[in-house]
Structures are given as structure tokens and as C-alpha cells.
Amino acid sequence: MHPLLILIIAFVLLEFGVSSLLSWLNGKWMTHPIPKVLEGLYDEEKYQKQQAYMRANKRVGWIERCVSLAITLAVLIPGVLGWLDDLTAQWTHSLLLQLLIFFAIYAVVSAIISLPFSYYDTFIIEQKFGFNKTTHLTFWLDTLKSLLLTLVLGGMLLSVIFILYSYLGPSFWIWATLVCAAFIIFFSLFYSNLIVPLFNKQKPLEEGELRTAIENASHEMGFSIKNIYVINGSKHSTKANAYFTGFGMKKRVVLYDTLIEQLTTEEIVAVLAHELGHNKHRDTIKTMIMSIVMVAVNLFVFSLLADNPELSHALGGTRDHSFALSLVAFSLLFSPIDLVIEPIINGVSRRCEYAADAFAKKYDHSEHLISGLKKLSANTLSNLTPHPAVVWMDYSHPTLAQRITALMKNV
Numbered sequence: 001m002h003p004l005l006i007l008i009i010a011f012v013l014l015e016f017g018v019s020s021l022l023s024w025l026n027g028k029w030m031t032h033p034i035p036k037v038l039e040g041l042y043d044e045e046k047y048q049k050q051q052a053y054m055r056a057n058k059r060v061g062w063i064e065r066c067v068s069l070a071i072t073l074a075v076l077i078p079g080v081l082g083w084l085d086d087l088t089a090q091w092t093h094s095l096l097l098q099l100l101i102f103f104a105i106y107a108v109v110s111a112i113i114s115l116p117f118s119y120y121d122t123f124i125i126e127q128k129f130g131f132n133k134t135t136h137l138t139f140w141l142d143t144l145k146s147l148l149l150t151l152v153l154g155g156m157l158l159s160v161i162f163i164l165y166s167y168l169g170p171s172f173w174i175w176a177t178l179v180c181a182a183f184i185i186f187f188s189l190f191y192s193n194l195i196v197p198l199f200n201k202q203k204p205l206e207e208g209e210l211r212t213a214i215e216n217a218s219h220e221m222g223f224s225i226k227n228i229y230v231i232n233g234s235k236h237s238t239k240a241n242a243y244f245t246g247f248g249m250k251k252r253v254v255l256y257d258t259l260i261e262q263l264t265t266e267e268i269v270a271v272l273a274h275e276l277g278h279n280k281h282r283d284t285i286k287t288m289i290m291s292i293v294m295v296a297v298n299l300f301v302f303s304l305l306a307d308n309p310e311l312s313h314a315l316g317g318t319r320d321h322s323f324a325l326s327l328v329a330f331s332l333l334f335s336p337i338d339l340v341i342e343p344i345i346n347g348v349s350r351r352c353e354y355a356a357d358a359f360a361k362k363y364d365h366s367e368h369l370i371s372g373l374k375k376l377s378a379n380t381l382s383n384l385t386p387h388p389a390v391v392w393m394d395y396s397h398p399t400l401a402q403r404i405t406a407l408m409k410n411v
């Protein structure tokens with residue numbers, strides 16, 4: 001076996017080990033006593049339901065991880081990717097087309113593999129616990145649209161990066177970073193106009209008590225928010241949410257219709273105050289800069305390795321240069337970096353969440369934010385006692401208990 005392939009397999013096993021360990025730890029903490037600040041959130045019956053929901057998710061998570069590991073090894077060890085790369089070379093002489101065909105097959109096969117799991121999650125687990133609102137037609141249409149989006153947008157980006165690589169050699173990463181940055185900025189601005197309408201309907205929040213309350217409160221906090229939209233989250237699930245998107249003229253606050261259904265006006269205003277905190281602290285722009293830096297680092301390291309024939313050989317390629325195989329080998333070799341980067345990104349994100357909560361608190365919304373967050377958590381049967389290691393590694397938001405404790409400090 002190629003030494004690089006042994007390394008790649010070791011990394012695949014490492015990731016499997018870490019995610020299994022985290023899931024096991026979380027399972028161990030499931031029955032931990034509920035934090036004092038959250039006592040009474042679930043009655044006995046609802047608590048039993050929550051525990052059953054967690055167990056069901058944990059079981060599927062295990063199966064999915066094991067299946068995905070088995071498939072990855074079955075593809076890597078006999079060199080299936082190398083075989084696929086050779087096959088695309090027989091179909092066309094254009095290197096760009098070879099690359100696009102390779103990744104199209106890769107994306108379609110990956111989508112097919114994950115399909116039974118998302119189907120089971122939506123129509124068995126979420127259905128059983130009363131969350132699912134997705135019809136079968138919506139499910140299949142959404143799956144198809146996501147795949148097409150991946151193929152079109154991924155194909156476009158990949159083509160540009162490959163053309164830059166072909167003409168510029170190793171220094172392509174600088175221009176490729178600029179192209180990716182433009183791509184990220186463009187979709188940050190137009191996400192609500194271009195992507196969201198493919199899956200959901202949005203309409204401006206109607207005039208009335210809620211809109212007036214929101215406008216008055218945002219005025220008090222120093223904002224004049226005009227772009228308040230309601231999205232039909234109820235098309236997919238009963239779970240509720242709100243988010244802030246875009247920047248500059250394209251700023252927009254989006255409330256799920258399920259949020260409006262489940263929370264009182266004061267609680268919605270408090271959730272909005274939290275979102276305005278993100279806006280005040282320019283969190284959208286910070287996140288965008290962070291992703292651009294990550295892309296730059298990845299492309300730079302890839303530029304150092306892209307011409308190395310060993311990357312292709314490791315995956316069973318017979319040609320010395322295959323951009324597709326180099327890219328896959330590179331992403332597998334650098335996947336352990338995620339184990340370091342992810343906790344850092346999540347740590348930064350959790351700090352932003354605390355800061356946004358503190359902003360809402362500063363304008364006297366903490367009491368309603370607490371009751372709103374409690375309701376949302378109870379309605380989604382969320383885990384009140386995640387293991388600290390899981391929070392550290394995977395949580396983009398502090399736990400409910402942590403948020404409430406911070407909000408109650410010096411109230």
C-alpha cells in the first residue's frame with residue numbers, strides 16, 4: 001500500500017474515532033441532572049420523550065458513521081478513485097471536462113449515499129416526534145435542487161480554479177483566493193434573493209402589532225430596520241428560528257413563521273434584539289473574513305502539493321498529474337486540521353453569541369430572551385446536558401444553561 005494512502009486511512013480512522021468518542025461521551029451525560037436554571041423546563045413525560053429522541057438520533061448517527069467509514073475504506077483501499085480518474089481520461093481529452101465529470105460523479109454518488117439517512121431522519125425520526133412538516137414531494141424536490149446547486153456552483157468554481165492553475169502554475173492560489181472571496185461576498189449579499197427562494201417563501205412582515213413593536217424596539221437600540229421578512233419554515237419543520245443575513249444595503253432580519261407562532265411579541269422582540277447585537281458587532285462580516293482566510297490557507301497549501309504525483313498515486317491513479325485526485329488526496333490529508341480549526345471557529349462563534357445576548361440584555365430584553373429561548377429549547381426537545389467536550393468541539397452556540405446563567409448575572 002502507498003505510504004500516503006496509509007496516512008490518509010489513519011486520518012479517516014482518527015476522525016471516526018473522535019466523532020464516535022464525542023457521541024459516546026454525550027450519551028453518557030444524557031441522564032445527568034438538569035442544571036438548576038433549567039429545572040421545570042420538561043415535565044416527566046416530556047423528559048422521557050426528549051431522552052427517547054436523543055437515543056434515536058444517537059443510534060442513527062452511529063449507523064451513518066459506520067456505513068460512511070465502510071464505504072470510504074472500500075473506495076480508498078482498492079483505488080476506486082484512481083480507476084474513476086482513468087475512466088474519465090478515456091472519455092474525453094479535455095482536462096477540464098475530465099475534472100468536471102469526476103466531481104459530478106463524486107457529488108452524485110455522495111448524495112445517493114446520504115439519501116437514505118436524510119430520508120430516515122425526516123420521515124421516521126422527525127415524524128415520530130412530531131417535528132416533520134416536509135411532504136414527500138418537497139423532500140425529493142429539495143434533494144434534487146440541492147444536488148443541482150452543488151453541481152452548478154461547485155462546477156463553476158472548480159472550472160475557474162482549474163483554469164487559473166493551468167495558466168499560472170503554483171501562484172494560482174492568489175487569484176483563486178480572490179475569486180473565492182468574490183464568490184463568498186456575492187452569496188453573502190444575495191443569499192436571500194438567490195438561494196432561499198429555491199427552498200422557501202419569504203414575505204415582508206405585515207404591518208401590525210408585531211411589526212410596530214419590532215420597529216420601536218430597534219429604534220431604541222439605534223437601528224432603523226426596514227427589511228424584516230417572514231419565512232415559511234413550517235413547510236419543512238415545526239422547529240423555529242430567526243437569523244440575520246447580508247450586510248450593507250442587503251441586511252435583512254428573517255423570522256420563521258413557526259417562531260411567530262410559538263413566542264409572544266415581547267419574546268420575538270428579545271430574539272430580534274439578539275440578532276441586532278450580531279449586526280452591531282459586525283458578526284456577518286467577521287464570519288466572512290474568517291472563511292476567506294481559511295480558503296486562502298487551504299489554497300496556498302494545496303498549491304505547494306498540487307504538482308506532486310504521489311498524491312494521485314496514493315489514490316490509485318496511474319497518471320502523474322490528475323488535478324481531481326490531487327484535490328481529493330489533499331482534502332483527505334488535511335482533514336485532521338479541521339479537528340483543530342473547528343473548535344476555534346466554534347469558540348469564536350460562542351463568544352459572538354454571548355456578546356449578542358449581552359446586547360439584548362443591555363436594552364432590557366433579558367427576561368423575555370430567557371423565556372423565549374426556554375420555549376424554543378423545550379419545543380425542539382433539545383439536549384439540556386451536552387458533554388462539555390462536545391460543546392467545546394461542536395457547539396456554535398453556548399448551551400441553554402450557559403446562556404441563561406450569563407443573562408441572569410447582575411440582573
Ligand SMILES: [Zn+2]
Pocket residue numbers: 274275278353356
Ligand atoms: Zn445568535
